[in-house]
Amino acid sequence: GQQLNQSPQSMFIQEGEDVSMNCTSSSIFNTWLWYKQDPGEGPVLLIALYKAGELTSNGRLTAQFGITRKDSFLNISASIPSDVGIYFCAGMEYGNKLVFGAGTILRVKS
Amino acid sequence: DGGITQSPKYLFRKEGQNVTLSCEQNLNHDAMYWYRQDPGQGLRLIYYSQIVNDFQKGDIAEGYSVSREKKESFPLTVTSAQKNPTAFYLCASSMHREIYNEQFFGPGTRLTVL
Numbered sequence: 001g002q003q004l005n006q007s008p009q010s011m012f013i014q015e016g017e018d019v020s021m022n023c024t025s026s027s028i029f030n031t032w033l034w035y036k037q038d039p040g041e042g043p044v045l046l047i048a049l050y051k052a053g054e055l056t057s058n059g060r061l062t063a064q065f066g067i068t069r070k071d072s073f074l075n076i077s078a079s080i081p082s083d084v085g086i087y088f089c090a091g092m093e094y095g096n097k098l099v100f101g102a103g104t105i106l107r108v109k110s
Numbered sequence: 111d112g113g114i115t116q117s118p119k120y121l122f123r124k125e126g127q128n129v130t131l132s133c134e135q136n137l138n139h140d141a142m143y144w145y146r147q148d149p150g151q152g153l154r155l156i157y158y159s160q161i162v163n164d165f166q167k168g169d170i171a172e173g174y175s176v177s178r179e180k181k182e183s184f185p186l187t188v189t190s191a192q193k194n195p196t197a198f199y200l201c202a203s204s205m206h207r208e209i210y211n212e213q214f215f216g217p218g219t220r221l222t223v224l
Contacts, residue, residue: 035215102151
């Protein structure tokens with residue numbers, strides 16, 4: 001099965017900085033999802049995007065559904081220590097199956 | 111509380127043994143899914159079920175089996191035919207519809223083959 005290209009693979013940033021990550025695909029998706037996973041736990045849904053061009057916020061998080069439907073972006077503003085974890089993008093294909101990126105590991109210096 | 115439960119949290123198995131991982135949800139979701147996660151990789155789909163008594167293979171179904179006898183339960187059996195079963199296994203569920211069908215995950219089961 002295909003995987004999405006998610007970048008960067010990891011980030012080490014200063015507390016208070018803004019963070020950006022993105023996912024690209026060769027396929028079109030109708031839904032994009034962003035999840036956060038803490039070590040040893042299941043992923044938690046952060047933001048769901050359903051329309052091309054859609055921009056959605058959840059607190060300090062903002063995500064966009066690319067206009068071509070082949071990409072999506074996640075921004076975190078004013079990062080804090082509890083933002084550490086792995087962030088996954090996922091595109092939903094026919095039959096409601098999800099295709100996942102490999103994840104972006106976020107580490108924050110306090 | 112509504113949610114997805116997986117048990118056990120940690121599971122150890124000897125080579126050549128079958129083992130069954132439990133997944134239960136009380137969200138009244140139609141669809142359920144099993145994923146495998148290996149270090150440094152995204153989640154890969156093993157099996158999924160959109161309705162009771164029906165399921166389909168995902169991308170890496172070899173060496174695994176499932177059943178869906180009840181809407182709220184979707185157990186996964188890791189058989190001795192699975193060559194590299196040590197991994198983190200995640201169960202998810204969703205509504206089965208065209209839109210607003212995001213998947214929600216359980217806490218996972220870590221399987222280690224000794």
